[in-house]
Amino acid sequence: DAKTTQPPSMDCAEGRAANLPCNHSTISGNEYVYWYRQIHSQGPQYIIHGLKNNETNEMASLIITEDRKSSTLILPHATLRDTAVYYCIGINAGNNRKLIWGLGTSLAVNP
Amino acid sequence: NAGVTQTPKFRILKIGQSMTLQCTQDMNHNYMYWYRQDPGMGLKLIYYSVGAGITDKGEVPNGYNVSRSTTEDFPLRLELAAPSQTSVYFCASSHDRSSGANVLTFGAGSRLTVL
Numbered sequence: 583d584a585k586t587t588q589p590p591s592m593d594c595a596e597g598r599a600a601n602l603p604c605n606h607s608t609i610s611g612n613e614y615v616y617w618y619r620q621i622h623s624q625g626p627q628y629i630i631h632g633l634k635n636n637e638t639n640e641m642a643s644l645i646i647t648e649d650r651k652s653s654t655l656i657l658p659h660a661t662l663r664d665t666a667v668y669y670c671i672g673i674n675a676g677n678n679r680k681l682i683w684g685l686g687t688s689l690a691v692n693p
Numbered sequence: 694n695a696g697v698t699q700t701p702k703f704r705i706l707k708i709g710q711s712m713t714l715q716c717t718q719d720m721n722h723n724y725m726y727w728y729r730q731d732p733g734m735g736l737k738l739i740y741y742s743v744g745a746g747i748t749d750k751g752e753v754p755n756g757y758n759v760s761r762s763t764t765e766d767f768p769l770r771l772e773l774a775a776p777s778q779t780s781v782y783f784c785a786s787s788h789d790r791s792s793g794a795n796v797l798t799f800g801a802g803s804r805l806t807v808l
Contacts, residue, residue: 686735
């Protein structure tokens with residue numbers, strides 16, 4: 583499964599868009615890119631996933647480059663409650679037991 | 694729909710004591726997992742189960758045991774608690790799909806301290 587690289591921390595002003603990058607240059611053709619977040623010490627929460635097309639749901643948008651080597655999670659109007667650690671993970675469908683959780687990006691949304 | 698429920702939320706153990714962390718899910722997921730998360734670190738898989746009666750080791754299984762007698766329940770047992778097992782433990786579940794979304798649903802966590 584693909585190794586992913588994320589910046590350790592980012593800041594964002596409340597109300598502005600938060601753009602969280604992820605590099606997954608070794609991703610294979612059948613691996614999905616998943617994003618989860620962990621608020622304080624709670625259990626991780628699923629945000630969004632994609633294979634090669636851009637995706638949007640009620641929480642966020644996911645932009646995947648055409649070569650699939652990187653992606654960006656976009657929180658369009660960040661709020662203080664979006665302060666969390668965000669994890670980008672590359673995984674074969676159905677293979678959650680091989681998920682490798684890195685350190686993610688710690689996003690601080692500032693008032 | 695409660696999702697994934699873990700008990701207890703907090704526990705302090707003495708070295709050498711035993712205990713069981715309980716996990717139950719009401720989503721009829723066939724896959725269940727136990728993770729531990731040390732301070733400032735990512736999650737590490739302890740054990741997982743692909744269905745009732747089937748369990749397998751993850752990345753850090755030593756010092757733990759699991760069982761899966763029903764689809765809903767996946768308890769994690771610590772037999773001889775050691776300070777190295779001080780951590781936050783998360784239970785999770787998911788469907789098993791060969792394609793498409795295979796989203797993990799997590800419990801709220803159990804914070805264990807071994808003194």
